[in-house]
Amino acid sequence: MSNNEDISPSENPAEENATSPQSTEEQELSFEEQVAALSGQLDEALKQADLHKDTALRAKAETDNIRRRAEREVSNASKFALERFAKEILGVVDSLEKALEQTAEGDAQTAMYEGIELTYKLLLDTLNKFAIEQISPLGESFDPGLHEAMVMQESEEHEPNSVMMVIQAGYQLNGRLIRPARVIVAKGKSAPIDEKA
Numbered sequence: 001m002s003n004n005e006d007i008s009p010s011e012n013p014a015e016e017n018a019t020s021p022q023s024t025e026e027q028e029l030s031f032e033e034q035v036a037a038l039s040g041q042l043d044e045a046l047k048q049a050d051l052h053k054d055t056a057l058r059a060k061a062e063t064d065n066i067r068r069r070a071e072r073e074v075s076n077a078s079k080f081a082l083e084r085f086a087k088e089i090l091g092v093v094d095s096l097e098k099a100l101e102q103t104a105e106g107d108a109q110t111a112m113y114e115g116i117e118l119t120y121k122l123l124l125d126t127l128n129k130f131a132i133e134q135i136s137p138l139g140e141s142f143d144p145g146l147h148e149a150m151v152m153q154e155s156e157e158h159e160p161n162s163v164m165m166v167i168q169a170g171y172q173l174n175g176r177l178i179r180p181a182r183v184i185v186a187k188g189k190s191a192p193i194d195e196k197a
Contacts, residue, residue: 079131079173079174080173080174080176082130082132082173083173083176083178086127086130086132086171086173086178087178087179089123089127090171090178090179092123093120093123093124093127093169094168096116096119096120096123097120097169099116100113100116100117100120127171131173131174132171132172132173132178133171133172133173134169134170134171135147135169135170135171135172135180135181136166136169136170136181137163137166137170137181137183138163138164138165138166139158139162139163139164140162140163141159141161141162141163142161142162142163142183142185145177146170146172146177146180146181147163147170147180147181147182147183147185148170148180148181148182148183149183149184149185150167150182150183150184151184151185152184152185152186152187153184153185153186153187154186154187154188154189155186155187156189157186158186159186160186160187160188161185161186161187162185162186163181163183163184163185163186164183164184164185164186165183165184166181166182166183166184167182167183167184168181168182169181170182
């Protein structure tokens with residue numbers, strides 16, 4: 001027996017497939033089906049990838065927003081942490097201002113007056129170091145965002161709608177109003193009333 005005779009047709013399927021015309025049609029059909037199936041899977045995978053990409057972009061945007069919001073809150077917390085303290089200390093400033101309105105009589109009172117004046121200046125300097133600024137708008141135009149009008153008075157010396165007297169100074173902390181300035185606002189002279197009418 002030769003080597004060719006040892007190989008039976010059932011033992012070499014590759015030769016059978018190559019010679020059989022029906023098996024090549026089946027292979028081509030199955031190849032086309034495989035391409036169609038793989039194409040469908042690719043389309044589904046692309047849709048899933050787009051969905052995951054959109055979800056990832058939304059999650060990244062939300063994370064960025066949370067980070068920015070947290071940074072802003074931390075910044076505001078550090079900027080305005082002194083707000084409650086500043087509101088409380090303003091009573092001390094007001095008391096010192098009232099004490100300075102009194103006149104000093106005699107050497108002992110003059111020395112005490114100078115001490116109060118130095119304490120007042122030191123307190124204002126300390127407040128300024130911590131970005132607490134005094135609002136004293138004498139002569140300025142009335143601003144309802146910064147000033148509280150206590151009274152409106154007719155005045156020929158002052159322009160209408162200008163601050164003619166500051167009753168109590170206002171204060172800001174880093175640009176945020178913590179107390180408005182209480183002021184007297186000038187108004188123009190009213191027209192005389194015709195009593196004959």
